[in-house]
Amino acid sequence: MTDHHQTNLMTLTRYVLEEQRQHPDATGDLTIAMNAVQLGCKFVEACVRKARLINLVGLAGNTNVQGEDQKKLDVL
Numbered sequence: 001m002t003d004h005h006q007t008n009l010m011t012l013t014r015y016v017l018e019e020q021r022q023h024p025d026a027t028g029d030l031t032i033a034m035n036a037v038q039l040g041c042k043f044v045e046a047c048v049r050k051a052r053l054i055n056l057v058g059l060a061g062n063t064n065v066q067g068e069d070q071k072k073l074d075v076l
Helices: 012-021 029-049
Strands: 059-063 069-071
Touching: 012 029
Parallel strands: none
Antiparallel strands: 059 069
C-alpha cells in the first residue's frame, strides 16, 4: 500500500501553470520562457555547486571584451 502525501509546496512550475490556467487567452509563450529561465538557473547552480570537484575554479586563461580575466565558471 502506498502513502500519498499532499503538499502545499508551490514550485515555480506549479505556480506558472496555475496562473496560465486562469487566463484562457494565454498562448503559453511566457510559460515556456519561465521554464527555460528556471532550467538555466538550475544548470548554473549545479555547476557552481560542483565547481571545486571538477576543477572549475580559478582563471580560464582568457580575457573578456571588457579586458577582465575570465574565470573558468564564466566560460561555461
